[in-house]
Amino acid sequence: MKHILAAICALALVGTACGTGGDDKLTVYSGRSEELIGPLIEQFSDRTGVPVEVKYDSSSNLALLISEEGDRTPADIFISQSPGAIAFLAGQDLLQQLDSRLLDLVAPGFRSAEGLWVGLSGRARVIVMNRDLVNPDELPGSVFELTEPQYAGKVALAPANGSFQDFVTAMRMTHGDDAAAEWLRGMSDNRSPTYASNSAIVDAVARGEVPMGLVNHYYNFRAVAEDPSLPSENYYLPGDDIGSLIIITGVGILAASDNSEDAQSLIEFLLGADAQTYFTNETFEYPLATGARPWEGLPPLSDIGGLTPDFEELGGGLERTKQLIDASGFESS
Numbered sequence: 001m002k003h004i005l006a007a008i009c010a011l012a013l014v015g016t017a018c019g020t021g022g023d024d025k026l027t028v029y030s031g032r033s034e035e036l037i038g039p040l041i042e043q044f045s046d047r048t049g050v051p052v053e054v055k056y057d058s059s060s061n062l063a064l065l066i067s068e069e070g071d072r073t074p075a076d077i078f079i080s081q082s083p084g085a086i087a088f089l090a091g092q093d094l095l096q097q098l099d100s101r102l103l104d105l106v107a108p109g110f111r112s113a114e115g116l117w118v119g120l121s122g123r124a125r126v127i128v129m130n131r132d133l134v135n136p137d138e139l140p141g142s143v144f145e146l147t148e149p150q151y152a153g154k155v156a157l158a159p160a161n162g163s164f165q166d167f168v169t170a171m172r173m174t175h176g177d178d179a180a181a182e183w184l185r186g187m188s189d190n191r192s193p194t195y196a197s198n199s200a201i202v203d204a205v206a207r208g209e210v211p212m213g214l215v216n217h218y219y220n221f222r223a224v225a226e227d228p229s230l231p232s233e234n235y236y237l238p239g240d241d242i243g244s245l246i247i248i249t250g251v252g253i254l255a256a257s258d259n260s261e262d263a264q265s266l267i268e269f270l271l272g273a274d275a276q277t278y279f280t281n282e283t284f285e286y287p288l289a290t291g292a293r294p295w296e297g298l299p300p301l302s303d304i305g306g307l308t309p310d311f312e313e314l315g316g317g318l319e320r321t322k323q324l325i326d327a328s329g330f331e332s333s
Helices: 002-011 034-048 059-072 083-091 143-147 162-175 177-189 198-206 218-226 260-270 273-282 311-316 318-328
Strands: 026-030 052-056 077-080 118-130 212-216 232-235 246-253
Touching: 026 034, 026 059, 026 260, 034 052, 034 260, 034 273, 059 077, 059 083, 059 162, 077 083, 077 260, 083 162, 083 246, 083 318, 118 162, 118 198, 118 218, 118 273, 143 177, 162 177, 162 212, 162 246, 162 318, 177 318, 198 212, 198 218, 198 232, 212 218, 218 232, 246 260, 260 273
Parallel strands: 026 052, 026 077
Antiparallel strands: 077 246, 118 212, 118 232, 118 246
């Protein structure tokens, strides 16, 4: 029988599986870019023989697509750059329960309380600044100070970015809708320049186009690793300011998936030592699997003092957050 199975696998066409879940390929909808997650998915496929097809787009676009597709979605797994997007699907009963062995690989604060998704990696919100253009005494003590006149035109934002939207949703959760709306209007009135992504903001700050920007911490680490001469560096807002929010990348299995065995294998792989080391050493994120060690150049999460929100609540607030962003004069999509 083993010889027969081996012969079948040897003759299989590309796209046919001889993996753990039968003949069906594993379909992943990924809100993480191919650059960041693609090498790991390819490594999983090479190791297991499970063919994987990936659809890349923004987390919010993919979450909305899955919501529209419902039970007809071809996706087995959703990898979300934004915890709000995956919590949105959990709230619509579109994710299935994960095996307890997967849930136990991640600390309770970084997984779904209902067991529907787990965090893979984490990042902190920071102010990236050009040290040639910004004096340390010009840095704010709170993200709320950025609406003041001295910061007019000096702080870049990415309003359509999922992490920025999660940050605004968390601000709504902690400070209320009125405070979040006032902050957004203040940033808009301050003529804050907008960019399509975190990486675009880091590039703009590094070349002196804008002195500062709100981004996730790892983008500047990546830029400086490629060019150590760059004048950009991260500034972590002190204390428990919402501007130093901790955000996670999450992963869950679609309720409609008929290939949950391979899907759980992929999640287990992404929480394994090799993948977690890749996340922190190659993309400079915080690994979230219990016992995984962060890259030595990262400040410990305990030193940052950033807030960790109730990620379950982020999903239900995404639509309202986009409304507030659009009403402020920025564009959320």
